[in-house]
Amino acid sequence: MGFGQLSFDMAHLLAGGVLLLCFVLLYQRRVAAVIHALALQGVALALAVAWQGWVLGMPGLYIAALAALGAKAVAIPIGLRLLVRRLELRRAVDSAIGIGPGMVAGVALVALAVLVVLPATPGSGVLAREGLAIALSVVLLGMLMMIIRRHPIGHVAGLLSLENGLVLAAAGPRGLPLVVELATAALVLVLTAVAGFFALRLRDDVAGPGPGLLHQPYAEGDPPGKAGR
Amino acid sequence: MTPGGIVTQLVHLALMLALAPLLVGLVRWLKARLMGRRGATPLQPWRDLLKLLRKQPLLAESASAVSIAAPYLALGATAAAVALVPGFARGMALAPMADLILVAGLLALSRFALALAAMDVGTAFGDLGAARQMSFAALAEPAFILSVLCFAILAGSTNIDAIGAVFAEGGPGLRVSLLLALLALLAVALAENGRLPVDSPSTQLELTMVHEAMLLETSGRYLALWEMQAALRLMLWLSLLAALFLPFGTAPAFSGVFGWAAGLLAWAVKLAGLAVALAVFESATARMRLFRVPEFLGAALLLALLGAVFLFLSTGSA
Amino acid sequence: MTAALAILLCALLLLALAGGGAARWSALARGVHGGCLAVSVGLMALGGAVLAGGGGAPLLLPVGPPWAPLSLAVDGLSAWFLLLLGAVGAAAGLFAWTHEATAPPRRLIAYPLFLFGMALTLGAADGFTLILGFEAMSLASWGLLVARALESRGEDERLAARLYLGFAIFGAACLIPAIALMGGLAGDLSFAGLRAAPVQGGVAALVMALVLLGAGSRAGLVPLHGWLPIAHPVAPAGVSALMSCAMTKVALYVVARLLLDLGGPAQPPGWGAPLLVLGAASALLGALRATQEVDSKVLLACSTIEHVGLVAMGLGLSAILRAADLGPLASVAAGAALLHALGHALFKTLLFLAAGEVEHGAGSRRLDALGGLIHAMPLVALCTLFGAAAAAALPPLVGFAGEWLLLQALLSAWRVGALWVQVLVAVATAVAALSTALGAAAMLRFWGLIFLGRARTPRTLGAQEAAPPARAALVALVVLSVGAGMLPGSLLALAAPAVAQISGHAGLVVAGPLVVSASTVASDYWPLGVLGLLALFAGGLAAVLRRWSPHPAARGPVWDGGFIAPPAHLPFGDPATQASAAGFAQPLRRLLGGRLLMAREVVHLAAPGDPAPARLEAGFHDPVLPALLRPLSAGRERLAGAAEWLRDLGIRQFLGIAFGTLLLLLVLLALVDPA
Structure with missing residues (x-):
């Protein structure tokens, strides 16, 4: 199996789409856009898993894909949107180190993942190797997002993206045994984590009298003196 | 350099020059329709050009020979680049020269000439536009070169014709790297052409202008030359994207009437499709703040780098 | 070929001597610059000739210590750089001929020596001569x-x-x-x-x-x-x-x-x-x-x-x-x-x-x-x-x-x-x-x-x-x-x-x-073809437009986005309405300067009601040199403090230090001996 075959190319492209959406997540600075990108990533992941199910002839993967689609592309984004609206969270997702350096760090992490995967998988095919590298990159980027975002939604997005990476790795061309069960369990775990996280974290964030709502209307992270552009 | 190649080259150049203002008019018309207006006919840019040519140009008192010579140089450089990028047919007379880095260099030359003309009169807007344009180009150029790196790895060459030929056979297949390179090139193309969300092509708000700010002091035939240059540049980028990512249906150098007709049809469909995509995208996008543009282009640069890294991963084992 | 280089080097030394004489005869200044110009042209010709025809055997110079005889040779690599040095030297010589006719003798001595040092580095055929030229x-x-x-x-x-x-x-x-x-x-x-x-x-x-x-x-x-x-x-x-x-x-x-x-x-x-x-x-x-x-x-x-x-x-x-x-x-x-x-x-x-x-x-x-x-x-x-x-x-x-x-x-x-x-x-x-x-x-x-x-x-x-x-x-x-x-x-x-x-x-x-x-397999670059295309298109455009749009341009005051005409005491317009050097650099300063050059920008706004203009202060500094120099100067201070005790030592202690150093070097020699 190599480049030029449709099955390989599509799997490759869908996994790449998941990775690309990780960078889209890193790039966003609005809550609504982050949730949107998260939903898109869920769709891409579901497609990738479903395609893998078709290629490998494992109908169980369709179920995992459906679960991913329902939870990550529909349920969680809607829930997050409702939460944001009800709790009146800040609209801007600020980053601790700025967008540009965050992206640079992201590319460096991907390069690191590639450098790690290449010597660790001698003899395995190009497909397995690239799939593993992409999955590892997605996991690392999710962690990065959790570290550099200050907004609770940013943390949730990081966690979900991390989990997406794990599912991507599990549904890879080599495949894990019990992949469907594992994916579902991971999903449940993440859902619990998100719920618990919100319950704990938001109490701190929203407990104050609400100075968060009085954040500057623009120019976050810019040098002063250029308002009005 | 066969006679067929020369004929193809001449036809290609004539078509490009004639269609460039039409393409701009088409995008404007499509955008107007999308917004529910009737819009001017796609022929309008040609009419504007001819009207400008008839008018007497007015030069500022402090203008030097730069204001007079720069538009010819800029348009000449853009036209030279246009002559190199294949449109409806492959294997034109200038195909051996059609190097992607040279195209980038010729675009840089026309950009330099435009910035010089903007600075010539010595106004705040001209200087501002020139400074902004050169700064954006500082990020757009490496993003372009890194996309070229992806092509060079996949096709083994930086010659546009050679890349198109390799891609038309479907050798590389679908690749994440190509997807990333495509996104990077799209961002660069938007920035280079001053389209939304980087710069609004029809803006009249001085504080946010880049391209238009540089042309505030030009008039008459000089303005016509600059407008033609901008139109030709849009044509160049759309043709380049089509030649690299949609190389299907391109006619061989001198393949008879039917071959040419098929190639012309494929080319027209590709250009029209890209124009519709551009119009839809522009209608759906808001202009970003000026100081977000570097982030936008920086993201393009990093995506292209990512594409190259993934290519290394998949070719390193082969 | 190598002999020609030796002659040119000697000529440069003579020119340095002549520069010393310029204190008495000021007409010599022009002579020195002219001489440097001629020698530079000679270096250029020498480089070209060697590249085209090949160099000669190394030439042992009659001076130098016995353990490292000085030698000269011109091969392809040095010839290429000699060509470059000659071109730069000739242009600089012509410029100096125009503007430096009254240069003081210390500059006239140092200038040919500078050229001499560079040419000697390039013409060296052994490491010792190379160092000698580099330091000169x-x-x-x-x-x-x-x-x-x-x-x-x-x-x-x-x-x-x-x-x-x-x-x-x-x-x-x-x-x-x-x-x-x-x-x-x-x-x-x-x-x-x-x-x-x-x-x-x-x-x-x-x-x-x-x-x-x-x-x-x-x-x-x-x-x-x-x-x-x-x-x-x-x-x-x-x-x-x-x-x-x-x-x-x-x-x-x-x-x-x-x-x-x-x-x-x-x-x-x-x-x-x-x-x-x-x-x-x-x-x-x-x-x-x-x-x-x-x-x-x-x-x-x-x-x-x-x-x-x-x-x-x-x-x-x-x-x-x-x-x-x-x-x-x-x-x-x-x-x-x-x-x-x-x-x-x-x-x-x-x-x-x-x-x-x-x-x-x-x-x-x-x-x-x-x-x-x-x-x-x-x-x-x-x-x-x-x-x-x-x-x-x-x-x-x-x-x-x-x-x-x-x-x-x-x-x-x-x-x-x-x-x-x-x-x-x-x-x-x-x-x-x-x-x-x-x-x-x-x-x-x-x-x-x-x-x-x-x-x-x-x-x-x-x-x-x-x-x-x-x-x-x-x-x-x-x-x-x-x-x-x-x-x-x-x-x-x-x-x-x-x-x-x-x-x-x-x-x-x-x-x-x-x-x-x-x-x-890669790609070709045809510079003459590119020039031809540019000339063809730009010239063709000019010719076409001369027919289609024959009106000569009129001259008028600059529009400048509707700015009013400058006051009478500013006949060339207000310079502040053009970009300043710092202003033109602003987009790139914000883009990259903040992180790489520690650039900063402060806007001082006047208080409301105050007619004073707002001021923009911008600047940057390269962090590398201070980062290098600061520890160096601190280290010098510390060394100077530590060396104070040397003053109080007697003659025996001094001899002991010298002897110890000698022993150390001998031990080192014994350790690294390859035999």
């Missing part, structure tokens, strides 16, 4: 700076001279041990001997580090570039050009000679990596600083750091490709480095001399005090435009040819196979393209702020066109650099021996008079 070059150029500091009595000049001496001593302290290590205990310092026994293993790494520190500090490679923007602009324009264009290249020659030619064969792929990384860092930092500087000559010096970085990238890449057995690609990278070195020497000399003319004519080097000079100095403006466009790497000029080859080499270097090399090269490609684009922005800012727009001070309006000899120098440089840009293939064919020495690959890039090709 460093000290003579230091003398030129000191002479300047004595004339102007400015604090800046004194600081520059002191800093320069510090870096020169540091360079010597690194380079001498490096050559000693290469020679080993056998002590054969001749190039043939060094080539026969290349360094290996840990010693090789040490030699690499020492050479990069020693010669890299002279070439202006990051992180040892801090002195260059301070020292180069202090000297008169001709000397600045020699320092910036010739001396940095001589330092690069030393790097290429020691690391690539003598130490290059049989090295691991990592051998070129430090050079590639340092070159990329220099290119980026130099180009970025060039977009921010407000003094024209400092700007040009920073741009020199950029181009030196690009050449170093080519050299490093060549070493990497050679180690991976990709000979043809290694020769492409080496050809790119050599071509760009020559191109940079030509266009940067042109730019420095033009900056000197502007300083002479308009009375300032500050971009904020110039403007609109194209009306007063049209020929200088036109010549400078060619230089600036070449430095901005615009086709079809010489800067683009070098960058094209370098990019082609970078784009093909993924064939090396090792993943870390591929990632490194991809990043280096991005940095090279970024630096090129930044360099273009810097050159636009340089040329546009000086020559375009309106005058920013009244003094600018009194500027005069350059004197005829200086004009001749500028025009000759334009012709040379445009010619080099049009015929890169022929130049590369001429440089074939030098390329073969650096890259270890005899068969060169496909290079004819019309076309340069990166390799058989």
Whole structure:
């Protein structure tokens, strides 16, 4: 199996789409856009898993894909949107180190993942190797997002993206045994984590009298003196 | 350099020059329709050009020979680049020269000439536009070169014709790297052409202008030359994207009437499709703040780098 | 051939003596400059002749210590750099002939010695002569700076001279041990001997580090570039050009000679990596600083750091490709480095001399005090435009040819196979393209702020066109650099021996008079074709529009977005309505300056109701030099404190210290003895 075959190319492209959406997540600075990108990533992941199910002839993967689609592309984004609206969270997702350096760090992490995967998988095919590298990159980027975002939604997005990476790795061309069960369990775990996280974290964030709502209307992270552009 | 190649080259150049203002008019018309207006006919840019040519140009008192010579140089450089990028047919007379880095260099030359003309009169807007344009180009150029790196790895060459030929056979297949390179090139193309969300092509708000700010002091035939240059540049980028990512249906150098007709049809469909995509995208996008543009282009640069890294991963084992 | 070099070197020594006599006979000053001009032309001819016809056997000089006989030889590599040195020296000589007719004798002594040092370094056939020439070059150029500091009595000049001496001593302290290590205990310092026994293993790494520190500090490679923007602009324009264009290249020659030619064969792929990384860092930092500087000559010096970085990238890449057995690609990278070195020497000399003319004519080097000079100095403006466009790497000029080859080499270097090399090269490609684009922005800012727009001070309006000899120098440089840009293939064919020495690959890039090709499968570059296309299209347009749009242009007041006409006391308009040097640099300062150059911007707004204008304060500082100097000065303080106790020692203790040192050295010798 190599480049030029449709099955390989599509799997490759869908996994790449998941990775690309990780960078889209890193790039966003609005809550609504982050949730949107998260939903898109869920769709891409579901497609990738479903395609893998078709290629490998494992109908169980369709179920995992459906679960991913329902939870990550529909349920969680809607829930997050409702939460944001009800709790009146800040609209801007600020980053601790700025967008540009965050992206640079992201590319460096991907390069690191590639450098790690290449010597660790001698003899395995190009497909397995690239799939593993992409999955590892997605996991690392999710962690990065959790570290550099200050907004609770940013943390949730990081966690979900991390989990997406794990599912991507599990549904890879080599495949894990019990992949469907594992994916579902991971999903449940993440859902619990998100719920618990919100319950704990938001109490701190929203407990104050609400100075968060009085954040500057623009120019976050810019040098002063250029308002009005 | 066969006679067929020369004929193809001449036809290609004539078509490009004639269609460039039409393409701009088409995008404007499509955008107007999308917004529910009737819009001017796609022929309008040609009419504007001819009207400008008839008018007497007015030069500022402090203008030097730069204001007079720069538009010819800029348009000449853009036209030279246009002559190199294949449109409806492959294997034109200038195909051996059609190097992607040279195209980038010729675009840089026309950009330099435009910035010089903007600075010539010595106004705040001209200087501002020139400074902004050169700064954006500082990020757009490496993003372009890194996309070229992806092509060079996949096709083994930086010659546009050679890349198109390799891609038309479907050798590389679908690749994440190509997807990333495509996104990077799209961002660069938007920035280079001053389209939304980087710069609004029809803006009249001085504080946010880049391209238009540089042309505030030009008039008459000089303005016509600059407008033609901008139109030709849009044509160049759309043709380049089509030649690299949609190389299907391109006619061989001198393949008879039917071959040419098929190639012309494929080319027209590709250009029209890209124009519709551009119009839809522009209608759906808001202009970003000026100081977000570097982030936008920086993201393009990093995506292209990512594409190259993934290519290394998949070719390193082969 | 070698004898001709010896004669030219002797002539330079005689010229230095004559410069000493200029204290009594002031007419000698012109003679010295004329002599230097003639010798430079001779060097150029010698370089060309050797490249075309081959050099001769090494010539043993009758002077020198018995353990290291001095010897001279001109091979392909040194001939290429002699060609470059001759071209720069000739132009600088013509400029000095015009402007330095009354130079004081100390400068007239140091100037030929400076040339002598560079030529001796290039013509050396053994390590000892190389060091001798390199140090002569460093000290003579230091003398030129000191002479300047004595004339102007400015604090800046004194600081520059002191800093320069510090870096020169540091360079010597690194380079001498490096050559000693290469020679080993056998002590054969001749190039043939060094080539026969290349360094290996840990010693090789040490030699690499020492050479990069020693010669890299002279070439202006990051992180040892801090002195260059301070020292180069202090000297008169001709000397600045020699320092910036010739001396940095001589330092690069030393790097290429020691690391690539003598130490290059049989090295691991990592051998070129430090050079590639340092070159990329220099290119980026130099180009970025060039977009921010407000003094024209400092700007040009920073741009020199950029181009030196690009050449170093080519050299490093060549070493990497050679180690991976990709000979043809290694020769492409080496050809790119050599071509760009020559191109940079030509266009940067042109730019420095033009900056000197502007300083002479308009009375300032500050971009904020110039403007609109194209009306007063049209020929200088036109010549400078060619230089600036070449430095901005615009086709079809010489800067683009070098960058094209370098990019082609970078784009093909993924064939090396090792993943870390591929990632490194991809990043280096991005940095090279970024630096090129930044360099273009810097050159636009340089040329546009000086020559375009309106005058920013009244003094600018009194500027005069350059004197005829200086004009001749500028025009000759334009012709040379445009010619080099049009015929890169022929130049590369001429440089074939030098390329073969650096890259270890005899068969060169496909290079004819019309076309340069990166390799058989990659792509071609036809500079004459590009020029023809440009001329055809631009000329055709002009001809067509002359028929279609025949109205002559009318002149009117500038519109400027509806600004009112300036008041009567500002007859040339308010200079504040044009961009200032800092204002033009603003987008890039925000884009990259904040992180890389610690740039800052503060807006001081007047209180509401106060009619005072708002003020913008902007600036940056390069963090590298202070970071180097601060620990050094702290260390000096500590050493001085620690050395205090030496004063109280008696004679026995002193003897004991000397004896102990001797014993230590003997033990060291016994340990490292290879037998």
